[in-house]
Amino acid sequence: MGSDKPDAIVLGGGFAGLSCAVALAEKGKKVLVLDKKPHLGGRAYSFSENGLEIDNGQHLFMGCYFATRRFLKTIGTDHKLDIYRDVAVDYAESGGKRDRLSCPSWLPAPLHLAAGLLGLKGVSLREKVALVAFDLALKSMKSGPIPDAVEKMTVRQWLTSLGISPNFQTRFFDPAAIGILNDKPEVASAAGFIQALRAMFFAGRESSRFALAKTGLSELYTDAARDYVEARGGRVISNAKAASLIEEGGRVRGIVTDMDSRFESGHVVSTLPPWDLKKLRLPAALRGSWETLAPAPIVGATLKLDRPVMSERFLGMLNTETHWVFNKTLIHGSQEGGQTLAVVISGAHRHVGLPPEKILQIAVKDLTSCLPEFSKAKVLASKVVKEPFATLSPAPGSEAKRPEPGTGMPGFSFAGDWTRTGFPATIESACLSGQIAADRLP
Ligand SMILES: Cc1cc2nc3c(=O)[nH]c(=O)nc-3n(C[C@H](O)[C@H](O)[C@H](O)COP(=O)(O)OP(=O)(O)OC[C@H]3O[C@@H](n4cnc5c(N)ncnc54)[C@H](O)[C@@H]3O)c2cc1C
Missing domain, CATH: 3.50.50.60 (FAD/NAD(P)-binding domain)
Incomplete structure (x- = not known):
């Protein structure tokens, strides 16, 4: 220049x-x-530390990240982002109980999501009836600005107004909302949640695919x-x-x-x-x-174990302080022995001030209760990263x-x-x- x-x-x-x-x-x-x-x-x-390659926090991408994909393609690194064909999320909870959201590949969007939700085991058929109101509400806001009245509601208020039971919210909507918005459903505005859902589920199947960096x-x-x-x-x-x-x-x-x-x-x-x-x-x-x-914090930990404890790419953890666990060994296609996991606590207002040892204790407690194999594993190395200014807190009124x-x-x-x-x-x-x-x- x-x-x-x-x-x-x-x-x-x-x-x-x-x-x-x-x-x-x-x-x-x-x-x-x-x-x-x-x-x-x-x-x-x-960054690298103690032989671990560590992201400052696990980042999940989506098929609907079209601007991101355009950027990566232009700079020639789109091949480093793995976009998975199957639209599925596994959930683990205390005692090793499992549930699965699996959106059939033969159905067009958003019917594949409806079918996936209907297949959840931990939600009764009576509770699933509320999906009709949810579907109608989402379709009424398919494009354009989110109505003011909805923008002023929290995710919790909006879902409850549609008749979605607390159990259904805990098992599907809360993990999705906290992952997308990085704040609790009681705090986050429904607007951001609706923006993400419609981009993921009303713009073709490709949009609802999950994607993760291979590096x-x-x-x-x-x-x-x-x-x-x-x-x-x-x-x-x-x-x-x-x-x-x-x-x-x-x-x-x-x-x-x-x-x-x-x-x-x-x-x-x-x-x-x-x-x-x-x-x-x-x-x-x-x-x-x-x-x-204002910002909302995220706290994460990377743990290198002496043996594999999970076979999925990632799992949502239900009724735990830790929200998600990612299998970095599988995601990176690494041939290393053992297994490296990354755990995430979103909307971590309460955790961001805790010492790293305490965060690790919480992660170990949650992994032990959700993954039966974890108690046999030895943690060989670990790193906690706290990001107090991770994302914008999407409180009602912030959109304007x-x-x-x-x-x-x-x-x-x-x-x-x-x-x-x-x-x-x-x-x-x-x-x-x-x-x-x-x-x-x-
Ligand atoms: C732990 C964590 C997990 C996340 N998970 C996800 C996820 O799963 N999916 C997802 O889509 N998003 C996720 N996010 C959010 C995502 O990381 C951000 O939305 C994105 O990185 C923001 O990019 P940006 O360029 O807008 O801002 P930034 O990345 O903050 O870039 C701004 C830059 O400005 C620089 N800067 C600041 N002040 C000055 C100054 N005075 N002069 C010069 N430079 C300055 C900073 O150093 C910084 O590099 C996560 C964020 C964190 C922290």
Whole structure:
């Protein structure tokens, strides 16, 4: 790029920033990406420690992550994302009891989901009658904005209003909602849940497929995205923390870092999460209700065991503090001996302040009660990762505070998973926001 001004500065090198930078580079723009951390990947990265390859938290992708898939395809790493053909989830609970949601492959969406739900063993036929009301409600909101009255309801209130029994909620809806929204059904708005369900189940079978990275998260996208941008004349700089925006004549003209370096450009796209962006010195025109958006934490642990204890790729755990367990050995196709598991506690407000040993104790207790083989296994290595600022807490009323991606003021646009993309704050929302912001640039 030499001393020339870049066509655009992208703040943040996570999924949103890198997908925005790649989309701009694809259009022939010279981009400068700045991230305050020494590594790229933001809230979705991996690292090695004690012989373990560890994601900062297990990330589940979906077939309906079309913007994400487009991004990976452009940078040439889509083959590192495994999209599974079967739409099935196994559940384990205390005493090793099992249940299975299996959506038959011969039925079109969303009938395959209905058939899968009808097949759940732990829910009575009488309880399943409520699926009719659920189906009608979802169909009435198939597209467009979620009605205000529903947006103001929590997931719990919405499901209860449809006559879905507490048992049915606990066994299917709660694990899905907490996985998607990263907060308890009593706290999370129904809007995000509905946005995700309709993207997964009303847009063809492919959309409801689960997908997981066959590699560590960083290997999935960070280096390939950097190479793509730099091969097209752009630059990616780490350890560069934006401190203020340069505003002249009602237009943003660049940024200044906390080390007083000045970078100028015709346009700045910010993909910083709201809690980081609001710390910058910003023009008054950019201030707004988005500054009150709050984060929700996730706590995870990776455990290397001396023997295999599960054969599935992942399991939902019912009536436990830990929500999901992933079989990293199978997912990565690793030939290592033993087995590596990753467990996840979403909406972990109560757990994020606990010491790592306590988190491990909880994980071990839950795995022992749900997986009969676990008590025979020895934990050879482990790592707990706490992410206090994991995702946007999707409380009722938050949707209206999310600015649209690509909007802002002259010379500046908002992007990031937390902007209003029609998706809850996920990887897909991040990638889509970055691509929309890139599209809207002159
Ligand atoms: C543990 C965990 C599990 C998750 N599980 C899932 C899942 O299963 N499925 C799913 O879809 N999503 C999941 N998510 C959410 C997903 O990770 C995020 O939605 C996504 O990574 C957000 O990307 P982003 O680019 O919008 O933001 P970020 O990744 O936060 O990127 C913003 C970047 O800005 C940088 N930055 C901040 N301030 C400054 C500054 N002043 N100057 C320069 N740079 C700055 C940060 O360092 C960061 O790299 C999970 C998140 C976590 C933490």
